[in-house]
Amino acid sequence: xxxxxxxxxxxxxxxxxxxxxxxxxxxxxxxxxxxxxxxxxxxxxxxxxxxxxxxxxxxxxxxxxxxxxxxxxxxxxxxxxxxxxxxxxxxxxxxxxxxxxxxxxxxxxxxxxxxxxxxxxxxxxxxxxxxxxxxxxxxxxxxxxxxxxxxxxxxxxxxxxxxxxxxxxxxxxxxxxxxxxxxxxxxxxxxxxxxxxxxxxxxxxxxxxxxxxxxxxxxxxxxxxxxxxxxxxxxxxxxxxxxxxxxxxxxxxxxxxxxxxxxxxxxxxxxxxxxxxxxxxxxxxxxxxxxxxxxxxxxxxxxxxxxxxxxxxxxxxxxxxxxxxxxxxxxxxxxxxxxx
Amino acid sequence: xxxxxxxxxxxxxxxxxxxxxxxxxxxxxxxxxxxxxxxxxxxxxxxxxxxxxxxxxxxxxxxxxxxxxxxxxxxxxxxxxxxxxxxxxxxxxxxxxxxxxxxxxxxxxxxxxxxxxxxxxxxxxxxxxxxxxxxxxxxxxxxxxxxxxxxxxxxxxxxxxxxxxxxxxxxxxxxxxxxxxxxxxxxxxxxxxxxxxxxxxxxxxxxxxxxxxxxxxxxxxxxxxxxxxxxxxxxxxxxxxxxxxxxxxxxxxxxxxxxxxx
Numbered sequence: 212x213x214x215x216x217x218x219x220x221x222x223x224x225x226x227x228x229x230x231x232x233x234x235x236x237x238x239x240x241x242x243x244x245x246x247x248x249x250x251x252x253x254x255x256x257x258x259x260x261x262x263x264x265x266x267x268x269x270x271x272x273x274x275x276x277x278x279x280x281x282x283x284x285x286x287x288x289x290x291x292x293x294x295x296x297x298x299x300x301x302x303x304x305x306x307x308x309x310x311x312x313x314x315x316x317x318x319x320x321x322x323x324x325x326x327x328x329x330x331x332x333x334x335x336x337x338x339x340x341x342x343x344x345x346x347x348x349x350x351x352x353x354x355x356x357x358x359x360x361x362x363x364x365x366x367x368x369x370x371x372x373x374x375x376x377x378x379x380x381x382x383x384x385x386x387x388x389x390x391x392x393x394x395x396x397x398x399x400x401x402x403x404x405x406x407x408x409x410x411x412x413x414x415x416x417x418x419x420x421x422x423x424x425x426x427x428x429x430x431x432x433x434x435x436x437x438x439x440x441x442x443x444x445x446x447x448x449x450x451x452x453x454x455x456x457x458x459x460x461x462x463x464x465x466x467x468x469x470x471x472x473x474x475x476x477x478x479x480x481x482x483x484x485x486x487x488x489x490x491x492x493x494x495x496x497x498x499x500x501x502x503x504x505x506x507x508x509x510x511x512x513x514x515x516x517x518x519x520x521x522x523x524x525x526x527x528x529x530x531x532x533x534x535x536x537x538x539x540x541x542x543x544x545x546x547x548x549x550x551x
Numbered sequence: 552x553x554x555x556x557x558x559x560x561x562x563x564x565x566x567x568x569x570x571x572x573x574x575x576x577x578x579x580x581x582x583x584x585x586x587x588x589x590x591x592x593x594x595x596x597x598x599x600x601x602x603x604x605x606x607x608x609x610x611x612x613x614x615x616x617x618x619x620x621x622x623x624x625x626x627x628x629x630x631x632x633x634x635x636x637x638x639x640x641x642x643x644x645x646x647x648x649x650x651x652x653x654x655x656x657x658x659x660x661x662x663x664x665x666x667x668x669x670x671x672x673x674x675x676x677x678x679x680x681x682x683x684x685x686x687x688x689x690x691x692x693x694x695x696x697x698x699x700x701x702x703x704x705x706x707x708x709x710x711x712x713x714x715x716x717x718x719x720x721x722x723x724x725x726x727x728x729x730x731x732x733x734x735x736x737x738x739x740x741x742x743x744x745x746x747x748x749x750x751x752x753x754x755x756x757x758x759x760x761x762x763x764x765x766x767x768x769x770x771x772x773x774x775x776x777x778x779x780x781x782x783x784x785x786x787x788x789x790x791x792x793x794x795x796x797x798x799x800x801x802x803x804x805x806x807x808x809x810x811x812x813x
Contacts, residue, residue: 215643425658432650435638441602442633443706444626444654489640 219493222486226500230280233507237279238272243517278404278412279510279525280503282469285416285461287502290476291483291495292423295430296454301365303477304462308372310473312345313338313466315375318382318393320467335411338467343459345371350455399472399526401510408468415464419457420499426454427491434489472526474533475502482536505529552613552628552709552742553578554599560607561594568594570766571608576710581736581743583757585750585777587787590763592746593634596714599744600629612710626654630708634715636695638687645683647698648673651705673705677731693724700731710742711735717749729756750804754778754793762786774802784810 238256239246247255247264254260255268286304293302304310319341320334328336352367383393396403404412429450432440437447465472479502480494487493506525509532513523523531554576561569568591576582586592597603598610601617610617617625630651638647651673652666662670674680677697687695696716703711711732717725729745733756736743747753753760753774760777762770764786770777778793783804790807 428650428653428656428658431642431646432653434640435642435647435650436633436635438602438633441622442600442626442631443650444621444623446622489642490646 215488215490215493219487219497222483223497223500226497226504230500230504230507233504233511234276234280237276237507237511237514238268240272240511240514241267274404274406274409275401275510276507278409278469279401279506281409281413281416282401282465282472283475283502283504283506284499285420285465285502286472286475287479287498287505288420288423288495289458289461291480291491291498292426292430292454293458293476294480295434295491296451297364298434298436299364300481301477303474304458305471305473305477306365306372307368308345308349308375309342309459309462310466310471311372311375311379313342313463314379314397314471315382316341316463317396317467317470318379318386321393321396322382322386322389335464335467339460339463341375342463342466343456345375346455346459395524396470397526398524399470399529401469401506401525402522404469412464412468416461419461419464423454423457423461424495426450427495430454430491430495431489434491470524470526472506472529474529474537475505478533478536479505505532508532553611554613554629554710554742554744555611556595556599556608557611558608559595559598559605559610561591561598561603562606567766569598569605572763572766572768574761574768574771576742576744577759578742579736579740580758581733581745581756583753583760584744584746584763585748585753585760585786586763587748591766592748592763593714595763596631596712596744596746599710599712600631601625602631623654626706628708629710629712630703630706632696632699632703632711632713632716634718636692636699636719638695641686641688643683644679644685644687644690644698644701645670645674647687648679648701648705651702654706669707670705673701676704676735677701692719693721693727696720696724696728697731700728704735708741710744713743713745715747716745717747717752725752732756748787750778750783750787750791750806754802754804755796755799756801778802778804 235249235252238252239249241247247268251260251264252268255264260268290303293304293307294300316337316339317334320337325333349364349367349371353363355363379397383390386393429440429445432443432445433447433450440447480498483494483497483501487497506529509528510525512532513525513528516523556572556574559569559572560567572595584592584595594603598605601620601622604618612620612625612628649662649670652662652670656662656666674683677700679697679701687698713732716728720728729752732743735741745753745757757774759772760774761768762777762782769786770782774793780792783789783791788810790810791804793802793804796803
């Protein structure tokens with residue numbers, strides 16, 4: 212058997228190559244049925260393309276691709292960290308209601324104008340607040356006698372998530388002429404991302420993701436058990452709080468700019484664990500690459516079926532691909548991966 | 552490295568679990584903490600490495616009050632072999648033992664060559680050399696116990712705490728685990744504190760015994776001083792006596808009967 216370090220290195224290299232290919236595919240899309248060759252994409256990227264290819268590749272496609280990479284990386288590493296912190300395979304921003312929490316804030320931000328505050332600031336800010344409030348609510352609901360029970364956590368997550376979704380639906384219902392925007396946003400939409408928004412989101416996601424990576428070792432110990440982690444000198448409460456805050460910020464940043472994109476945080480870490488084992492020092496950084504890659508694949512799929520249905524919202528594409536994988540994992544109950 | 556418990560109190564809500572426990576731990580000894588279920592043994596142990604913080608009194612580690620130390624500082628000096636050692640994840644034995652170096656490492660960066668050497672030595676010492684790449688979730692309870700002991704050794708502790716180390720083990724494995732720790736203590740001067748309700752095991756391996764009863768120290772001293780028929784009757788409600796096993800040159804306990812009239 213190959214040592215895990217080698218497997219990780221091989222997987223990482225393969226993922227990076229695959230991501231670059233996916234990025235080029237995604238950048239090459241022109242319109243339903245037509246796309247550029249990789250060479251044309253490259254020429255456009257280095258500024259030697261035609262007038263049209265420069266605009267399409269660099270101004271239309273590139274922001275979408277870059278936003279997709281950051282959102283995918285952020286959501287996937289968040290999923291990996293949350294699964295470790297809750298010692299629960301179902302933990303993800305989506306299942307725990309964080310996404311719907313952020314949706315509510317973002318919908319409020321789009322619907323009501325706050326005086327003196329531009330919408331580009333208000334929307335992510337409100338998304339962060341409601342996202343964080345959701346996390347606190349779900350977490351405190353599932354605390355029974357000082358410990359968090361897995362089943363209760365998932366159930367509270369689902370319950371709170373449904374309630375928040377209903378509120379978002381209500382806001383959509385009364386939204387009037389802003390309805391289309393909210394609906395489109397709630398399905399996830401990378402096409403909205405502008406360079407200005409990316410300049411805002413990318414640093415937030417990057418900083419938080421890097422800080423999450425520093426927690427990989429304590430998270431390994433916490434996966435074995437909170438008591439074990441404490442015996443090894445980990446301040447379990449502080450680590451858990453730190454990870455939850457970072458996760459919330461990442462989810463809020465991602466969701467408030469591109470809408471709800473589900474299943475990345477759930478599916479990507481699981482697939483990597485099957486390949487590479489449980490060590491978060493490998494799983495977390497690779498989740499970032501794989502998450503970005505997954506979003507680009509989904510985005511490309513969403514575009515190539517454009518001749519039939521129009522361009523699918525990215526959230527629909529990730530769910531269409533991610534949900535079956537998730538169901539497969541649930542049925543298989545991967546004991547060998549470690550979740551009991 | 553000394554450990555001293557002074558007037559320790561601990562309560563869960565309104566319920567006092569430890570009500571003024573005084574317990575000096577002598578360097579290099581194997582100390583047994585005995586008591587029936589629910590007497591606060593495990594709570595006492597958890598107070599010795601700051602997993603719980605006392606409601607009153609204090610735990611002094613090398614003359615320093617533990618409440619002023621960080622968990623990481625404590626983990627550099629005190630290692631634990633916990634009661635349950637189930638591991639559901641496919642961490643390898645090497646990964647697991649290497650976690651013992653966590654209190655000495657920074658957030659990022661790999662293990663130093665010193666760390667690697669200590670981990671290999673711990674694996675060697677516990678006879679796990681052939682198991683390095685085995686997955687934790689495919690091992691038996693006794694094997695996992697040995698890995699956890701190796702992890703504790705890799706923590707290069709001055710004091711080792713063991714919570715019911717024999718609870719989930721087959722009889723021969725109980726002896727293996729305690730023989731290993733006994734040898735380690737004699738060879739390296741490691742102080743060991745063992746919590747147990749197994750009278751015979753504690754009599755056999757411990758230099759001194761603390762007997763807990765009704766949330767307080769009922770008796771403290773050598774096996775002869777503590778494991779008297781009266782004490783065992785009062786605390787454990789059994790008719791039992793200590794005897795010296797000539798064949799192995801150590802103490803053991805014979806349990807005659809329970810004193811409950813059914």
